[in-house]
Every structure is written in structure tokens, then in C-alpha cells.
Amino acid sequence: MRKIIKALLNPRKAKLSPDKQVLRGSLDRNISLFKKEIFAGDDTVVYRLFSTNNPNSLRCAVIFIDQMIDRESLMKHVIRPLMKKSIDATQLAGSIDYIVDSVITIDGANVENSLGKIVPNILQGESLLLIDGYSTGVILNTRGWAMRAVEEPQSESVVRGPREGFTEGIMLNLTLLRRKLKTPKLRFHLTKLGQQTKTTVAIAYIDGLASPEILKELNRRLNNTQIDGVLESGYIEEMIKDSPLSPFKTVGHTERPDIIAGKLLEGRIAIFCDGTPFVLTVPFIFQELFQANEDYYKNFLLASFDRIVRYMAFFITTSTPAIYLSLITYHQEMVPTPLLLSISAARDGVPFPTVFEVIAMGLVFEILREGGIRLPTPIGQALSIVGAIVLGDAAATAQLVSAPMIIVIALTAISSFAIPQMLGLTVIIRLIFVIIASFLGLYGYIFAVIGLVLQLTSMRSFGIPYMANMGSLHPQDVKDTMIRAPWWVMYWRPKFLANRNMVRQRKEANR
Amino acid sequence: MKRYIGFLCLLMVTTLGCWNYREVEELGIVSGVGIDKQENTSNYQLAIEIVNIKGGQDGQINHHPVITQGQSMFDSARNTILRTGQRAYWAHATAAVISEDLARDGILSVLDWVSRDAEVRSDIWLFVSSEKDAKSIFLTEPDLNDLVSFKLADMVSAHNSVPKFIPKELWKFKQELSAPGQSPTLPTIRIVENNGQKVPEIWGTAVFRKDKMVGWLDGLESFALSYALPKNAFGLIILPTTIEGKSGVVSYEVFGKTTMHSATFAGNRALMNVQVDLQVGIADLEGITPDYRETTILRMLEEDVSSFIKQEIRQVISRVQQEFKSDIFGFGGVIRQQLPHIWKDLESDWSEEFTKLDVRVAVNTTIRASGLLTAPIQMRD
Amino acid sequence: MKAEVISEQQGISIVLLFILGNALIISIGAQAKSDIWLAVLIAIGMAIPVLTLYARLHYLLPGMDLFDILQYGFGSVIGRITGLIYVWFAFHLGSRVLRNFGEFIITVGLEETPQLLPISILAILCLWCVKEGLEVLGRFSNFFTRFVVIMVLGTSLLLLTEVDFSNLSPFLYHGMAPVTTAAFKILTFPFTETVIFTMVFSNFQKKSSPYKIYLIGLILGGLILFITITNEVLVLGSELYETSYFPGYRAVQRINIRNFIQRLEILAGVTFLISGFVQLSICLLATCKGLAKVLNFDDYRFIVTPTTFLMVTMSILIYNSIIEMNRWAVEIWPVYAAPFQLGIPVVLWLACELKMKLKGEYPA
Amino acid sequence: MFILLVLAYLLVGCAEVFLWETKDIRKIGLFGTLLIGSLILSALMLLGVDIPSPTGFFEKLILSLS
Incomplete structure (x- = not known):
């Protein structure tokens, strides 16, 4: 299935041949190579020519891209030593190793002569040092560009818990994680993805905890991806996810280092992508949609209660419209008489059928939500006023919509915010439920629920059943699903993930 | 697998006839x-x-x-x-x-x-x-x-x-x-x-x-009937009472009532026992002031209630037996449950047998409360 | 193709839901009148050795399902023919379940809706499920078991206020004969219908798993059935139990706690739909697997679609009315099903034991 | 109506076979036989032809035995 879709979507593998050229012996020729061919027409590339200090002075050049490098360190550690130092021809002895070894004081310097390796490095903010008469250049680690500081993530705010969030720089992100997991078993594998963007992608896991099979599978999928650009981890997510057509996500994402650290400790694998604060985790299963990092920081009873509230919110937000619809159009006998009479009175004079009311009001709410997200805050407030007063109150007074329907929609909408991880998803589920319920009543609704559970149970994320633990009754399986067990009973890591190293804590130590 | 969902949707759209769909206001x-x-x-x-x-x-x-x-x-x-x-x-x-x-x-x-x-x-x-x-x-x-x-x-x-x-x-x-x-x-x-x-x-x-x-x-007989049946019934019992030469009316409020039907074997006939236990409170005294703190008077009042209820129940049972010949008390069912071997003989002709059935009624009353007053309101000259 | 292994918990859930399936909603064993609870208990007692026998077959020949075992025990030709008969049995049972289900929805809820519609939707869901395979069904059942059990026991609990214990007495008023007949009928529907699992299960996690799955599933399912049926009779009385097509539904209608918790019939519908879905999927799976095995195909998934279509048509064809359906369930089915559920398995078991002894393949 | 039914069967049948990974002729044969059988039965039902219930035979048999 997956293969077919992929084949349909990518008819031909775009072939980007690596640059096979190498540097020449002459500085001028090399410079013109860059100027005329490689970076032709790119005015942001800076070519700085200078000479060393000795009698038969060596002509040198540094090539870099403006604003992508740390100019200070380039000047201090490369240009100044070269210009000040007198270099003897004997010391060079046909190789520029001496310069790397004894002259340049920068931390990273590699001698390289293949353009295929040099060019991408320049594009990533390194500088290239060329010396006349040598067919090799030195790649200097001068990366440094302006970056956002570590801030609290907007999308996942907490009351209690660390306030730091990932930024767009992958190395900083890795550092943030490393600071939380000070173990040599924490492994980072760096690869590049995207023929054009050459985005750095890091796979992070704890050796001995992460399942080797899942790791192998992940690497296989990453290697199979052929894409020209990776701008955000969402690209990777869609390329490697299981059940590609399902709206349910099988790859998790977060902006918070503490969540990533927690997931790694459970035996999961994280995928960092350069240029985005969103880090992916695999495997991702259904219960994680209902977990929040704060659950683990506060009292377990309150956390468990919150979890249950979230599951209830999921039920309410997906099912209320469908149940309301089927109750008042199919199963009127199940509504208590006074309630039925008041609904009947409220609906008297409303011109639209209930199905239409449900679907239309649901859509109106979605439009309001979507309209509000990308607006600046002051306009967003105006929008909510319009939504509440014009659509809610006025429509009910004008008898265009019945009042109970507005209550139902409002309830649905509020509940959907309790599980932010599923915002878009619940809309789809709700719509399907409503459509089926509109012609088979509650029986149709139950069919739809069966279908939903079937879809969920048939899904897998990297070989792990999506609904793992959701049906089980073993205490150790239940501990982190509907409830959050106290830390002092979470002896083992999740069984389905880390079956090699199960022990999370020693029982005896906590007595 | 997703194509089945697609197929399902197709099926739904084409069949959206909504046979049982009824708007509530219609x-x-x-x-x-x-x-x-x-x-x-x-x-x-x-x-x-x-x-x-x-x-x-x-x-x-x-x-x-x-x-x-x-x-x-x-x-x-x-x-x-x-x-x-x-x-x-x-x-x-x-x-x-x-x-x-x-x-x-x-x-x-x-x-x-x-x-x-x-x-x-x-x-x-x-x-x-x-x-x-x-x-x-x-x-x-x-x-x-x-x-x-x-x-x-x-x-x-x-x-x-x-x-x-x-x-x-x-x-x-x-x-x-x-x-x-x-x-x-x-x-x-x-x-x-x-x-x-x-x-x-x-x-x-x-x-x-x-x-x-x-x-x-009628209503009063129904009152007795509900006391004869094993179901909840409360209500008031109003009794003309004569104590120490003075006569008046006492109202009792029933707090609890249990009625037990049981069938026993007497000779070679079935005998129904209707055992009623009443828990009442004195709710209203009119015309008399019996000092119910006295045990003897209390017992007397209780006895009054018991005999009144017993008489009422007996009356309604005999009326139903003689006039209607219809076992609305479910005595037959009790016999069937408790004495199944006898029931097998009676079953075929139960409406006739019912009229001849001996029923023993026993009522036991306990006065549990007397409202807010520990004693009748005393008048002193 | 990777063999589908099923865990004990999943297996128990499937067996449990399968047993509950239709039995929850249709009146079974009504001729025992007020002694029906005894009939259920006797039926559970009778079912234990039968199900142990099914488990024994799995234990003797691990990795095989009934169709393989038939060919092993009876030889290739006779084995295939009996296999084909079992395919018919599973197919027929599936059609019956489908029809019961359709009649239920039409009778209690959507009188004006054509029966074909709910039937086809359910069938399509089953088709999807069967294509996904036994493991998915196992996880599905595992997920839903707790809801079904909670709902069934919860409604029973809520019904306690309506219970009238005189409905159960006198004890054995009509003697033992109707009780044993009823027990036999309950045995064949639903308990030993589990013979269908021998066609579906083949690989287990442990060698002793089949015993656990069959017996724990039977006992849990039997107990829940016992509780609900007893409750229904306690609430409705045996007369009403006998004259209702769907006594479970009728009983739940009675729930009324302070005029607030009332009108919960749909709960009975929900449990029936979910367990009926599992039951139907198992029947469909058995039919397809059997047909593929008997005709020597390595995979069953390719015939699921036409088989489902055929089952839907069959379910409409099979009875003319709900009256006929009820007669089948009560009168014909026990006699019809006995050879499939009791006769052939016993003979097969003897044949296998003998053959293994002769060949010296007997497991320790 | 009849044409719709045939079309629906045809559509489902072709779609299904198209998505198979291995198109074995025996498999297609069995698939087609079952599908056509089902089509014929449902077509007959649609046309209102009275088809005797296939289980009626068992019913008579069992009733005559008991």
C-alpha cells in the first residue's frame, strides 16, 4: 500500500550528482572556479585575499558566506596568525599540514580537496582557506549565525516544569538534551537529509534502552527517503510514519527537552531536525496523545484525574454531536420527557434539519478557530466577540439555530481544547460520527466507534501496536494509560518498548 | 484497508435516505x-x-x-x-x-x-x-x-x-x-x-x-388492599378512640409497613397467613389527650390500630373472595411457590378454590414516634 | 506470511465476547422456566469437558488449525471433505448471527430502515477486520471486553431494584426434564459454538495457552451469561422471558432509578453490537480460512470480500421472518449443531490420539 | 437497480483484484466464482424470485427425525 502511494507520488527519483571536481594548484584558478562556476551570481560570498608575512609571501584566500560565520573568530584565529607569522617554505614541505598544525588556532580545521565536500561546508557556515600553490584547502569551523535564544515554548506551556524549549539550532538542541541525560550511553547519530537543503538530522537514543529493531527500522526508513528539501521535522514525520493515510499520528513531536528526555528513558528514539524546535519521537502510541509532561511532575492522584478528564474530553468532543443528533432524531424515547419537550420547543421554528444544524455549526466553529489561530491577538479577540455574539446569541434569538445546538457545539469545542494534541483529528472523527449517526442513529454511531477502534487497533508504530496497553489489565501495563501511577510503583519501563532493560528502579531502594 | 472506509462513505452518501430520521419538532x-x-x-x-x-x-x-x-x-x-x-x-x-x-x-x-x-x-x-x-x-x-x-x-x-x-x-x-x-x-x-x-x-x-x-x-377498601399486599404503603390511619371515658379521634402516620404472605399446611388444606407489621407515629390528637407515656396506654393504642387494620383487611379479603372470586392478592402464587405439591391440585380450579381459602390475618403495630411533642398538650385551669 | 500468534489475554477476550454475542440478547433456554439459572450452570458444567477437548486438539498438534488437524486425523481426502462441511457450518453460523443482528436493529430501533443497510455496514466492518487478521481482532476484543463486561454487569446491578425473587421459585416445579433439555440447548448455543475457534486459532504463545484461553473464556463468559440471564428472569418473570424475542433489551428497559437513570436500552444494543461484531468476524475468518485451506491456498485474505458478500445475501435468504429465525434458534439449531460441535471433534480427537501413539509423536 | 448492482459488484471485484500483489490465476478463479455466485443470488433476490431457504432442508430433516 505504502509502496504504491509512494511510487505514485514520486514518479522519478531526482538524481543530484555529487560534485566530482577537485581543487587546483593555483589560487587564482581556484578563486575563479568559485566565482565563475560554483557561486556564480551569488554576491553574498566573500572572497578575502591576503598574504603571509614572510619574504616570499604566500598568497592566501578565505572564502565564506556573509553573516553565516563568526567573523571575530575567523579574524582572530585564522587571518591574524597567518598574517603575523612568518612561514618558512621548508616548514611547509609541499603540504599545508603545518599551517593546520601550528599556525591556525581555530578548533576545527580539516584539510580537504574535493569540492563535493567543501561546497556544502561553506554553505553551512564554514570558511575555506586556500593557499596559492596547494591543491588542498582548509575547512575552518567558523560557524556562527544569529539564533533565537532558549525560550519557553508557546505551544506547550506548563504550570509546573522546566521552562526551556528547543530552538532552531540542532546542536543547541542536542546540548539541551545532553544536559538532562548525563550518560555516555546517550548516542547521537548525525545524518544529512534533503538533496538541496542538506538538513542535519540527528537520531538520539540511549544505548541499551532503545530497541535495536526499531532503530534499524528507523534508519532504513530514513535512508529510503529521497526528498529535495527538509524544512521542518514534519517532512520527516510524514516520510517515515506508518499508516500514511491515517489521520492519527504515529510519530510524536514536542518542543520540550524534558519530554524528550523522559521518552528516551522509556526506550524511545528521538529525531532532531535542524531548523525547527520540533523534535520527533518514535514509536508513538495512542496513549501518548493523552499524556502531558506535567502529569509526571505533580501529585499522581491529580495527574490521574487529569488524564481521565482528558479521555472524557476526547469522548465528549468526538461524540456529543453524534449522540445528540441520534437522540433527538432517532431515539426520542431515550430522552427524558421534560428535556424532550424543551428541546422540541427550542427547535420549533428553526428552518434547518438537525443534521444540517450540527454539521454547519461545527464547521462555523472550525472556521472561527482556524481564523483565530494566525491572527494577531487584538484582532483575534474581536473575532471571538463576533463569533460569540453574532453567531451564537443572534442566531439563537433569530431562531436560525436552536439553543441546545449551540450548547452542544460549545461543549464540543471546549472539550477539544483539553487534548491539544488531537485538535484536527477530533474534527474528522466527529464529522464521520455525525454523518453515520444521521442515518442509523445510535446504532450507526456504534458502528462508527467500532470502525474507529478497528482502525486504531490495526495501526502500528514501528512494529508497536498503536493501542498497546489500552486493553490490557496487567497492573504494570495500566500504570501509565488511563491513570498515572505514582513514581514509586513504576518499577519497569513500558514492556512493549524496552524488553531488554526493564528495570527502571530498584524496588528495595525505595522502601 | 482505507478503501473500505471510502466504500463505506460511498454507501452512506448513496443511501442517505434517512428512513427513521424524524425531527423532534415534527x-x-x-x-x-x-x-x-x-x-x-x-x-x-x-x-x-x-x-x-x-x-x-x-x-x-x-x-x-x-x-x-x-x-x-x-x-x-x-x-x-x-x-x-x-x-x-x-x-x-x-x-x-x-x-x-x-x-x-x-x-x-x-x-x-x-x-x-x-x-x-x-x-x-x-x-x-x-x-x-x-x-x-x-x-x-x-x-x-x-x-x-x-x-x-x-x-x-x-x-x-x-x-x-x-x-x-x-x-x-x-x-x-x-x-x-x-x-x-x-x-x-x-x-x-x-x-x-x-x-x-x-x-x-x-x-x-x-x-x-x-x-x-372504593378508596377505603383500596387502602386496606394496599396494606394486605406486600408492597410499600404509608399514609394515615384515622381512628375514633375512647380512652378513660373520653372519646375523640387519633391520627396515626405510618412510617413503615411490611406485609408477608406465607402459605402453610393446615390439615389437608392450604392456609394463607398475612402478617402485617406496622410502624406508626402519633400525628394528630383530637378531642382526647391520652398520656402515651404510660406503657399500658401505648399498648392499648397500638392494639387499637392493629385490630382496625386487621378488620379492614379481613373485610376486603372476604369481599373479594365472595363477590369477585378473583385472586388479586396473589395467594395462589404464594402457594405455588411454597407448597408446590398442593398447588398442582388447586391449579385447575383456582378461582373456585380461592373463594374457599382460609386466610389468617395478623397485624402487629409499634408506635415509634409522636411528632415533636413528648406528651399531649396539657390544659391547666 | 508470518504466523499470527495470539496472547492469552486476547484469546480469552475473544472467546468471552464470542460466547456473549447473540446469547446476551436472544432468549435462550426458556423452556426451563424459572430454573433457567440451573440450566445455565449445568450447561457450563457440560461445556467444560467439550472445550477441554478442543484445547487438547490444539495442544496435541501445535501450529495447526482444525482444517490441518482434520487432514492429519482423517487423511487428506476425508479431511478435506469434513473441512468443507465445517466451512459450511461457519458460514451458516455467520449468516445466522448477521441476521439476528439485523432483526434486532429493525425490531427495536429502526423499523423503517431496510434491514440490508445495517447488515451490510456491519459486514463491511467485519470484512475490514478479517482482512487485518486475527491479531487485530484480538486487540480489538481486548480493548472492548472491559466495556462490555462493565456495561453488562452495570446494567445487571442497576436492575437489582427491579428484581423479584419469587420469579425463581418454586424450584424444579416442572421437574428435571425441561432443565436438562434447556441445558443442552444452551450448551450448543452459545457454549460449544466455540468449536469455531479451533478453525481460527493455530499458534499460541505457550503450549498450555489453549487450555487457559478456552476454559477461562468459557467460565468468565458463562458466569456473565449466568448473571444476566438470571437477572432477566428475576426481573421479567419466566413468562415474559419466554415470549420476548429480545429479553435482555426488555429487561434493561425496566431500569428506572429516581426517574433519572432510565431508558438505557441502548446499552443492551451496544454490548450486543460489539460482541456480535466479534462473533461475526470470527465466523467470517473461519469460513475464509477454511475455504483457503481446503482448496490449498496459502493465504485467505483474497476471498474475504466475496465471502462477505455471499454471507450478506445468505443472511437475507436464510429466514423469511423473525418468527422463523426464532424457531431455528430454539428448536432446530441444537440438533443441527450437535454433530459439528460434539460428534466430529470427539471422533477426530480419538483418531489423532491413536495416530500420534502409533507414530510415536506423542508429546511428553 | 439491477445494473447498479452489477456495476457495484464489478467495481469492487476489479478494485480488489487490482490491488493484489500476486495475481494468481487460481486465486482469481475462486474469487470470481464466489463473487458471481453472490451476485446471482442477490440479483435473483432483487428480481423477486422466490429462492428456497438453503437451510430449509435441514429443518425438514431434523423435524422429521424428532
Whole structure:
């Protein structure tokens, strides 16, 4: 299935041949190579020519891209030593190793002569040092560009818990994680993805905890991806996810280092992508949609209660419209008489059928939500006023919509915010439920629920059943699903993930 | 697999005919029905009370019975469409009143549709009209924003405090009808004047033999009947009492009542024991001031209550035995359960055997409370 | 193709839901009148050895399903023919379940809707499920078991206020004969219908798993059935129990706690739909697997679609009315099903034991 | 209606076979046989032809035995 879709979507593998050229012996020729061919027409590339200090002075050049490098360190550690130092021809002895070894004081310097390796490095903010008469250049680690500081993530705010969030720089992100997991078993594998963007992608896991099979599978999928650009981890997510057509996500994402650290400790694998604060985790299963990092920081009873509230919110937000619809159009006998009479009175004079009311009001709410997200805050407030007063109150007074329907929609909408991880998803589920319920009543609704559970149970994320633990009754399986067990009973890591190293804590130590 | 979802959706869109889809405001919600036999024909005549709501923010309920005729129950129920344009929706019906003529002819034909149809719920309350037809009950004027049926349902739900009738749900009636050694009863409704208005009142009991009504018990007899039956009944007991030469009236409020039926073997006949335990409180003293702090007087009062109830129960049992020959107490069922070997002989001719059945009634009363007063209000000169 | 292994918990859930399936909603064993609870208990007692026998077959020949075992025990030709008969049995049972289900929805809820519609939707869901395979069904059942159990026991609990214990007495008023007949009928529907699992299960996690799955599933399912049926009779009385097509539905209608918790019939519908879905999927799976095995195909998934279509048509064809359906369930089925559920398995078991002894392949 | 039914069967049948990974002729044969059988039965039902219930035989047999 997956293969077919992929084949349909990518008819031909775009072939980007690596640059096979190498540097020449002459500085001028090399410079013109860059100027005329490689970076032709790119005015942001800076070519700085200078000479060393000795009698038969060596002509040198540094090539870099403006604003992508740390100019200070380039000047201090490369240009100044070269210009000040007198270099003897004997010391060079046909190789520029001496310069790397004894002259340049920068931390990273590699001698390289293949353009295929040099060019991408320049594009990533390194500088290239060329010396006349040598067919090799030195790649200097001068990366440094302006970056956002570590801030609290907007999308996942907490009351209690660390306030730091990932930024767009992958190395900083890795550092943030490393600071939380000070173990040599924490492994980072760096690869590049995207023929054009050459985005750095890091796979992070704890050796001995992460399942080797899942790791192998992940690497296989990453290697199979052929894409020209990776701008955000969402690209990777869609390329490697299981059940590609399902709206349910099988790859998790977060902006918070503490969540990533927690997931790694459970035996999961994280995928960092350069240029985005969103880090992916695999495997991702259904219960994680209902977990929040704060659950683990506060009292377990309150956390468990919150979890249950979230599951209830999921039920309410997906099912209320469908149940309301089927109750008042199919199963009127199940509504208590006074309630039925008041609904009947409220609906008297409303011109639209209930199905239409449900679907239309649901859509109106979605439009309001979507309209509000990308607006600046002051306009967003105006929008909510319009939504509440014009659509809610006025429509009910004008008898265009019945009042109970507005209550139902409002309830649905509020509940959907309790599980932010599923915002878009619940809309789809709700719509399907409503459509089926509109012609088979509650029986149709139950069919739809069966279908939903079937879809969920048939899904897998990297070989792990999506609904793992959701049906089980073993205490150790239940501990982190509907409830959050106290830390002092979470002896083992999740069984389905880390079956090699199960022990999370020693029982005896906590007595 | 997803293509099956697609197929499903396709199926849905094409079949979106919505067969059972009914908008709630288009329903004629039936709250109650009066069932009559039409004069001179064998047709049914139904007085269907339909909730007619005027919509808007503050809905108003109009009282509005619809009269229809038809050859059968179902036929006449369907014929409402001709009169109102709305299909009657029966799931919220709370009361069905059956006319006496119909009840005497046999109630089974009425009940068949009511219990066969999936829409009518089996917890609908059944009544027999003691007026000349059932229609007139629904033609009385209820208060504003109320309906006769809802009023009847309210009365029924409070029956424990005034056990002058025995409410019966449809399923209970059917169960009694089909249970061996048991005959059903139904409460009856009459119309009384209240403040110049004609209002329905539930008062008394219609006694059935099998499915045919055979007679009435009035409210007071029904009171005794509810004490003889193993069910909850509270209410007041008003007794003229004479103590130390002074006579007056004592009212007792019943807090708890248990009735046990048991069958024993006496000689070669079955003997029914009806054991009633009452827990009462003194609620009202009029004309006398018995000092109930005295144990002897307390015992005397208790004895008074016991003998009164015992006498009432005996009276109603013997009346039912002699006059109606219908086992509305379920004695047969008790014998069947407790003495099955005897029941096998009695079963075939139970309605005859029932009249000869010996019933022993024992009442035991305990005065548990006396309101807020520890002693009668004392008058001193 | 990777063998589908099923865990004990999943297996128990499937067996449990399968047993509950239709039995929850249709009146079974009504001729025992007020002694029906005894009939259920006797039926459970009778079912234990039968199900142990099914488990024994799995234990003797691990990795095989009934169709393989038939060919092993009876030889290739006779084995295939009996296999084909079992395919018919599973197919027929599936059609019956489908029809029961359709009749239920039409009778209690959607009188004006054509029966074909709910039937086809359910069938399509089953088709999807069967294509996904046994493991998915196992996880599905595992997920839903707790809801079904909670709902069934919860409604029973709520019904306690309506219970009338005199409905159960006198004890054995009509003697033992109707009780044993009823027990036999309950045995064949639903308990030993589990013979269908021998066609579906083949690989287990542990060698002793089949015993656990069959017996724990039977006992849990039997107990829940016992509780609900007893409750239904306690509430409705045996007369009403006998005359209702769907006594479970009828009983739940009675729930009324302070005029607030009432009108819960749909709960009965929900449990029936979910367990009926599992039951139907198992029947469909058995049919397809059997047909593929008998005709020597390595995979069953390719015939699921036409088989489902055929089952839907069959379910419409099979009875003319709900009256006929009820007669089948009560009168014909026990006799019809006995050879499939009791006769052939016993013979097969003897044949296998003998053959293994002769060949010396007997497991320790 | 009849044409719609045939079309629906045809559509489902072709779609299904198209998505198979291995198109074995025996498999297609069995698939087609079952599908056509089902089509014929449902077509007959649609046309209102009275088909005797296939289980009626068992019913008669069992009733005659008991």
C-alpha cells in the first residue's frame, strides 16, 4: 500500500550528482572556479585575499558566506596568525599540514580537496582557506549565525516544569538534551537529509534502552527517503510514519527537552531536525496523545484525574454531536420527557434539519478557530466577540439555530481544547460520527466507534501496536494509560518498548 | 484497508435516505390516551392527548386532546395523522385510561398492541375510568402549562403517602395477568369538582378476573388492599378512640409497613397467613389527650390500630373472595411457590378454590414516634 | 506470511465476547422456566469437558488449525471433505448471527430502515477486520471486553431494584426434564459454538495457552451469561422471558432509578453490537480460512470480500421472518449443531490420539 | 437497480483484484466464482424470485427425525 502511494507520488527519483571536481594548484584558478562556476551570481560570498608575512609571501584566500560565520573568530584565529607569522617554505614541505598544525588556532580545521565536500561546508557556515600553490584547502569551523535564544515554548506551556524549549539550532538542541541525560550511553547519530537543503538530522537514543529493531527500522526508513528539501521535522514525520493515510499520528513531536528526555528513558528514539524546535519521537502510541509532561511532575492522584478528564474530553468532543443528533432524531424515547419537550420547543421554528444544524455549526466553529489561530491577538479577540455574539446569541434569538445546538457545539469545542494534541483529528472523527449517526442513529454511531477502534487497533508504530496497553489489565501495563501511577510503583519501563532493560528502579531502594 | 472506509462513505452518501430520521419538532408527542369503545359499533375511540408546544424561548404547553376512531387500537392510533398531520409518537406516553365498558369486555385486546409495539414503553401507567367513558377524563381542565396525563403521573408518584389506590404499570399488569395464581387490579379515576373546576382524581381499584373487570373497590377498601399486599404503603390511619371515658379521634402516620404472605399446611388444606407489621407515629390528637407515656396506654393504642387494620383487611379479603372470586392478592402464587405439591391440585380450579381459602390475618403495630411533642398538650385551669 | 500468534489475554477476550454475542440478547433456554439459572450452570458444567477437548486438539498438534488437524486425523481426502462441511457450518453460523443482528436493529430501533443497510455496514466492518487478521481482532476484543463486561454487569446491578425473587421459585416445579433439555440447548448455543475457534486459532504463545484461553473464556463468559440471564428472569418473570424475542433489551428497559437513570436500552444494543461484531468476524475468518485451506491456498485474505458478500445475501435468504429465525434458534439449531460441535471433534480427537501413539509423536 | 448492482459488484471485484500483489490465476478463479455466485443470488433476490431457504432442508430433516 505504502509502496504504491509512494511510487505514485514520486514518479522519478531526482538524481543530484555529487560534485566530482577537485581543487587546483593555483589560487587564482581556484578563486575563479568559485566565482565563475560554483557561486556564480551569488554576491553574498566573500572572497578575502591576503598574504603571509614572510619574504616570499604566500598568497592566501578565505572564502565564506556573509553573516553565516563568526567573523571575530575567523579574524582572530585564522587571518591574524597567518598574517603575523612568518612561514618558512621548508616548514611547509609541499603540504599545508603545518599551517593546520601550528599556525591556525581555530578548533576545527580539516584539510580537504574535493569540492563535493567543501561546497556544502561553506554553505553551512564554514570558511575555506586556500593557499596559492596547494591543491588542498582548509575547512575552518567558523560557524556562527544569529539564533533565537532558549525560550519557553508557546505551544506547550506548563504550570509546573522546566521552562526551556528547543530552538532552531540542532546542536543547541542536542546540548539541551545532553544536559538532562548525563550518560555516555546517550548516542547521537548525525545524518544529512534533503538533496538541496542538506538538513542535519540527528537520531538520539540511549544505548541499551532503545530497541535495536526499531532503530534499524528507523534508519532504513530514513535512508529510503529521497526528498529535495527538509524544512521542518514534519517532512520527516510524514516520510517515515506508518499508516500514511491515517489521520492519527504515529510519530510524536514536542518542543520540550524534558519530554524528550523522559521518552528516551522509556526506550524511545528521538529525531532532531535542524531548523525547527520540533523534535520527533518514535514509536508513538495512542496513549501518548493523552499524556502531558506535567502529569509526571505533580501529585499522581491529580495527574490521574487529569488524564481521565482528558479521555472524557476526547469522548465528549468526538461524540456529543453524534449522540445528540441520534437522540433527538432517532431515539426520542431515550430522552427524558421534560428535556424532550424543551428541546422540541427550542427547535420549533428553526428552518434547518438537525443534521444540517450540527454539521454547519461545527464547521462555523472550525472556521472561527482556524481564523483565530494566525491572527494577531487584538484582532483575534474581536473575532471571538463576533463569533460569540453574532453567531451564537443572534442566531439563537433569530431562531436560525436552536439553543441546545449551540450548547452542544460549545461543549464540543471546549472539550477539544483539553487534548491539544488531537485538535484536527477530533474534527474528522466527529464529522464521520455525525454523518453515520444521521442515518442509523445510535446504532450507526456504534458502528462508527467500532470502525474507529478497528482502525486504531490495526495501526502500528514501528512494529508497536498503536493501542498497546489500552486493553490490557496487567497492573504494570495500566500504570501509565488511563491513570498515572505514582513514581514509586513504576518499577519497569513500558514492556512493549524496552524488553531488554526493564528495570527502571530498584524496588528495595525505595522502601 | 482505507478503501473500505471510502466504500463505506460511498454507501452512506448513496443511501442517505434517512428512513427513521424524524425531527423532534415534527413529532406529535403523546402524553396520554383514553381508550373507549365507540357506541353502537365495535370500533375503538381514542382520546389522545398530544403535547402541543408553542415554541420560542419560553415554550407553552397547550392542552389539546385529539379524538380518533378506528377498527383496531393500532388503526385508531394511526388515524391521528388524519386529524393532526403529525404522526403520534408514543414513547413518552405516561398514562392510558381505559373505559369501564372496555375493561369489562376484556382488556387483552387493548393491551396487545400496546405491548407489541416497540414504541410504547412498558412503564406506562394504566387506569380504568369510573366515569362513563375514558374520554371525559382528558376533557377536564388541567392547570395552565400542564397536561392531564402528567398530572396523573404526578399523583401516581405520590401514591405511597395516600395509598387509596394501587398504581399499575403496563408491565406489572401483564406480569400479574400471566402469573399463575394471581389476578390483576387497576386504579380507577373519577372526576370531582375542585373550586368550580372539574379535575380527575384517582380513587379506588378496579378488580379483574383474568383480563375482564369484575368489580370495584372504593378508596377505603383500596387502602386496606394496599396494606394486605406486600408492597410499600404509608399514609394515615384515622381512628375514633375512647380512652378513660373520653372519646375523640387519633391520627396515626405510618412510617413503615411490611406485609408477608406465607402459605402453610393446615390439615389437608392450604392456609394463607398475612402478617402485617406496622410502624406508626402519633400525628394528630383530637378531642382526647391520652398520656402515651404510660406503657399500658401505648399498648392499648397500638392494639387499637392493629385490630382496625386487621378488620379492614379481613373485610376486603372476604369481599373479594365472595363477590369477585378473583385472586388479586396473589395467594395462589404464594402457594405455588411454597407448597408446590398442593398447588398442582388447586391449579385447575383456582378461582373456585380461592373463594374457599382460609386466610389468617395478623397485624402487629409499634408506635415509634409522636411528632415533636413528648406528651399531649396539657390544659391547666 | 508470518504466523499470527495470539496472547492469552486476547484469546480469552475473544472467546468471552464470542460466547456473549447473540446469547446476551436472544432468549435462550426458556423452556426451563424459572430454573433457567440451573440450566445455565449445568450447561457450563457440560461445556467444560467439550472445550477441554478442543484445547487438547490444539495442544496435541501445535501450529495447526482444525482444517490441518482434520487432514492429519482423517487423511487428506476425508479431511478435506469434513473441512468443507465445517466451512459450511461457519458460514451458516455467520449468516445466522448477521441476521439476528439485523432483526434486532429493525425490531427495536429502526423499523423503517431496510434491514440490508445495517447488515451490510456491519459486514463491511467485519470484512475490514478479517482482512487485518486475527491479531487485530484480538486487540480489538481486548480493548472492548472491559466495556462490555462493565456495561453488562452495570446494567445487571442497576436492575437489582427491579428484581423479584419469587420469579425463581418454586424450584424444579416442572421437574428435571425441561432443565436438562434447556441445558443442552444452551450448551450448543452459545457454549460449544466455540468449536469455531479451533478453525481460527493455530499458534499460541505457550503450549498450555489453549487450555487457559478456552476454559477461562468459557467460565468468565458463562458466569456473565449466568448473571444476566438470571437477572432477566428475576426481573421479567419466566413468562415474559419466554415470549420476548429480545429479553435482555426488555429487561434493561425496566431500569428506572429516581426517574433519572432510565431508558438505557441502548446499552443492551451496544454490548450486543460489539460482541456480535466479534462473533461475526470470527465466523467470517473461519469460513475464509477454511475455504483457503481446503482448496490449498496459502493465504485467505483474497476471498474475504466475496465471502462477505455471499454471507450478506445468505443472511437475507436464510429466514423469511423473525418468527422463523426464532424457531431455528430454539428448536432446530441444537440438533443441527450437535454433530459439528460434539460428534466430529470427539471422533477426530480419538483418531489423532491413536495416530500420534502409533507414530510415536506423542508429546511428553 | 439491477445494473447498479452489477456495476457495484464489478467495481469492487476489479478494485480488489487490482490491488493484489500476486495475481494468481487460481486465486482469481475462486474469487470470481464466489463473487458471481453472490451476485446471482442477490440479483435473483432483487428480481423477486422466490429462492428456497438453503437451510430449509435441514429443518425438514431434523423435524422429521424428532
